[in-house]
Amino acid sequence: MLKIALFTYSTKPRGGVIHTIELAEALQAAGHQVCIYALDKDNLGFHRPLNCPSKLIPTQPAADRQLLLQRKQVLLEGEIGNRSSNPVDELIKQRIQEFIAYLSQETAKYDIYHSQDCISSNALKVLRDRGIIPQFIRTVHHIDEFNSPYLQECHDRSILEPDLCLCVSQYWQQELKQQYGVDAPIIINGVNTDRFNRRDNGKEARLKQRLGIKGSPVYLTIGGIEPRKNSLKLLQAFIKVLTTHPQAQLIIAGGETLFDYEPYRLKFFDLAKQNQIDIGESLILPGVMPDEDIPVLYRCADAFVFPSVKEGWGLVLLEAIASRLPIITSKIPPFTEFLDEETALLVDPNSSTAIANAMETILDMQLTHKLLEGSAAIPQQYSWQQSAQMHQKHYAKLLQNH
Numbered sequence: 001m002l003k004i005a006l007f008t009y010s011t012k013p014r015g016g017v018i019h020t021i022e023l024a025e026a027l028q029a030a031g032h033q034v035c036i037y038a039l040d041k042d043n044l045g046f047h048r049p050l051n052c053p054s055k056l057i058p059t060q061p062a063a064d065r066q067l068l069l070q071r072k073q074v075l076l077e078g079e080i081g082n083r084s085s086n087p088v089d090e091l092i093k094q095r096i097q098e099f100i101a102y103l104s105q106e107t108a109k110y111d112i113y114h115s116q117d118c119i120s121s122n123a124l125k126v127l128r129d130r131g132i133i134p135q136f137i138r139t140v141h142h143i144d145e146f147n148s149p150y151l152q153e154c155h156d157r158s159i160l161e162p163d164l165c166l167c168v169s170q171y172w173q174q175e176l177k178q179q180y181g182v183d184a185p186i187i188i189n190g191v192n193t194d195r196f197n198r199r200d201n202g203k204e205a206r207l208k209q210r211l212g213i214k215g216s217p218v219y220l221t222i223g224g225i226e227p228r229k230n231s232l233k234l235l236q237a238f239i240k241v242l243t244t245h246p247q248a249q250l251i252i253a254g255g256e257t258l259f260d261y262e263p264y265r266l267k268f269f270d271l272a273k274q275n276q277i278d279i280g281e282s283l284i285l286p287g288v289m290p291d292e293d294i295p296v297l298y299r300c301a302d303a304f305v306f307p308s309v310k311e312g313w314g315l316v317l318l319e320a321i322a323s324r325l326p327i328i329t330s331k332i333p334p335f336t337e338f339l340d341e342e343t344a345l346l347v348d349p350n351s352s353t354a355i356a357n358a359m360e361t362i363l364d365m366q367l368t369h370k371l372l373e374g375s376a377a378i379p380q381q382y383s384w385q386q387s388a389q390m391h392q393k394h395y396a397k398l399l400q401n402h
């Protein structure tokens with residue numbers, strides 16, 4: 001039995017946070033003592049009850065509110081590295097320090113300290129260097145690039161400094177080796193098939209009524225409106241689909257993120273307005289939803305559309321597959337590591353026409369049946385229990401070497 005601390009930057013349902021929770025619960029179920037440490041930015045705690053202990057780290061509003069107000073102007077305009085003190089730098093510094101301050105006073109000791117993000121990884125590096133913790137691990141979900149020298153240094157440090165780096169796909173394993181010279185073993189993501197499946201539980205009709213889901217076909221994506229999710233191209237594609245399927249609906253759920261993508265969001269809503277897209281009717285934007293509604297939401301859709309341009313793995317794809325939805329996604333790694341032409345419609349994410357054509361094509365019932373048959377076995381290949389077992393082996397090896 002090991003005492004394991006897992007660290008994440010948020011309590012909201014982003015991919016890395018979900019990974020942290022599911023891994024922690026699987027390790028706890030395997031007999032280990034696990035605790036999740038997370039920044040609690042709104043004092044509301046995690047988005048769902050956990051089956052393992054957690055400690056919520058209190059945060060303060062960003063130190064300089066005026067700087068925060070500037071985020072909308074600088075984040076996506078390429079100016080972020082040209083200011084001596086920009087709001088995102090200050091916010092990240094503050095969040096790292098909040099982790100450090102809390103953990104410096106922590107009396108609980110662990111065999112394993114495992115970070116799932118850049119912020120907590122930078123904090124754990126400081127604690128290790130001070131001799132407060134013996135070592136730490138980082139899981140790299142994907143590599144980012146920043147215009148801000150400070151953010152880039154934090155990002156690089158979070159990859160180069162851990163005693164062990166893990167990653168979630170072959171693509172990012174290769175990129176870590178090529179860009180940083182880091183050998184990172186691959187550990188798989190998982191999907192909870194007790195939660196994500198096609199078994200109606202009677203809540204579908206109520207959720208449809210609450211969100212106004214009454215169109216045909218209904219397309220779903222999860223992740224919010226932001227550049228990495230390729231939301232503008234998806235909306236352009238949906239506008240094309242509406243010309244032949246005027247009753248179609250597109251649901252974009254989720255969206256809680258550390259960064260402010262307001263300029264990109266404004267472009268999105270301007271495009272919707274120019275094309276007279278009725279928000280709440282054709283386009284449904286429920287935002288971050290209660291955890292119990294997410295599996296139900298998958299069952300309310302006809303197809304899952306995910307033309308993202310960068311992901312660590314794509315947990316929502318596994319959830320959609322387990323929910324028996326036909327998939328449209330980008331023909332890029334890491335998606336192509338577990339999906340092919342027999343299991344999904346793979347498209348060029350840079351082409352709204354290609355995305356629109358796939359959204360039309362996937363309505364063919366014979367094709368849908370073929371894709372669902374082809375992808376049926378995928379969820380069994382990716383369980384959190386398997387992931388926990390892989391982690392245990394790497395934990396044991398790290399402890400032997402230290």
